[in-house]
Amino acid sequence: MTGNAIPTETPPAPARQEFSDPAEAVARLRALYDEAVEFLCDRFTKAMARGMPPARFRAYYPEIRITTTSFAKADSRLSFGHVSEPGTYATTVTRPDLFANYLEQQIGLVMANHGVPVTIGVSDTPMPVHFAVAQKGGVTVPQEGAAGFTLRDYFDVPDLATTNDDIVNGVDEPAADGSRALAPFTAQRVDYSLARLAHYTATEAEHFQNHVLFTNYQFYVQEFEAYARQVLGDPDSGYTEFVGPGNVVITDPGGECPQPAKLPQMPTYHLKRKDQSGITLVNIGVGPSNAKTATDHIAVLRPHAWLMVGHCAGLRNSQRLGDFVLAHAYLREDKVLDDDLPVWVPVPPLAEIQIALEQAVAQVTELEGYELKRIMRTGTVASLDNRNWELRDQTGPVQRLSQSRAIALDMESATIAANGFRFRVPYGTLLCVSDKPLHGELKLPGMASEFYTSQVSRHLLIGVRAMEALREMPLERIHSRKLRSFEETAFL
Secondary structure, three states: OOOOOOOEEOOOOOOOEEEOOHHHHHHHHHHHHHHHHHHHHHHHHHHHHHOOOOOEEOOEEEEEEEEEOOOOOOOOOOOOOOOOOOEEEEEEOOOOOOOHHHHHHHHHHHHHHHOOOEEEEEEEEEOOHHHHHOOOOOOOOOOOOOOOOOHHHHOOOOOOOOOOOOOOOOOOOOOOOOOEEOOOOOHHHHHHHHHHHHHHHOOOHHHOOOEEEEEOOOHHHHHHHHHHHHHHOOOOOOEEEEEEOOOEEEOOOOOOOOOOOOOOOOOEEEEEEHHHOOEEEEEOOOOHHHHHHHHHHHHHHOOOEEEEEEEEEEOOOOOOOOOEEEEEEEEEEOOOOOOOOOOOOOOOOOHHHHHHHHHHHHHHHOOOHHHHHHOEEEEEEEEEOOOOHHHOOOHHHHHHHHHOOEEEEEOOHHHHHHHHHHHOOOEEEEEEEEEEHHHOEOOOHHHHHHHHHHHHHHHHHHHHHHHHHHHOOOHHHHOOHHHOOOOOOOOO
């Protein structure tokens, strides 16, 4: 076929349909998505078996579209579920099976707040074959050059030119047809992150829960598994499964949860409940780059909250090893988000999260009011990109830390909070002092052993209790309006 145009084959494109029932709209999205995936998987499997394809094969993501002509205001208390002005708004959709509850909820809110139906149809955004075959076990896309034909000549591949964070960063432009973004992430952006999550965590996206704890030490994983086994033995707890790397599932306290031969970069564990209302724990390891990577991808799952529970350096002489730090501000010297969220942008504390964390500390430690100040301080947490900052000239760093009124220092908290702010995911930080480098108490094995033994279990339990309190709050209360910009997507 050299010198001739390659014909293009696509699945039939049915006419767009309007829906006034969210469940029916999602069912239509699933049908269109499944048809596109089946088409691409069938043609790709045949091409791999037979060699040079006879045509270029292309399928498209399904799309949700709404049009409103009224300036009537929605309930001003809501931070999502409505658009700010008349117009046409659209978003491409992937994995409607995974996001069914989210889609039904968001579509239903837009319908109720604007009194308009939604239109479901096929978009003009091609579906990369890599993301389509990911839904079929045992089918993989080989590396370029291994297929016997040039893959991108016959199938669409991931396109980084159109896979970005322009919407959440507030720099997106209307589409060629004038429509504006309905949701914070496009289908390709979501598919990209789902693939990355499977790689980094060794667990499938289906297992992630709506409440996510981040930690920077494996000790917390051990305590989380112990807690999981305890609650799985309680039929009234509501927890149903514990899932570890490799998608290993246990449903009873005595079940084995073997570790894979090689742990992933960010080992992740899920204590599951119905409707994804359980808790996911991610060991992101050390450093702001890992923190950004994890939150960049988990954000597409639209969690209800994420919290950092890890270790920090205490900066005040009055602090002791094992004391807690509740962050209410962040000194951002981590640098990884400077291009997406300039350092002059304040990252505010969220009242609901702060209250849940403080009450959880009081509950677990059995200290209240003024007595709670003996073991917990509220203040600014500084996050740096240099783990060995203590070895540099102290004049500059210490002066900045003092001027900021910082009480603790780590490498991840500001990144997690800033990305929560950027992605409109409620965030918070509760750290535990594990060393005091400015006062001669370095993190050495002998000094740390007692701390690890006595405090990690209590700290992890506080994070769990805070998440359980947040779970009981209505979604519209947790998702604060302070995370929304001037022009926001209707979908959360």
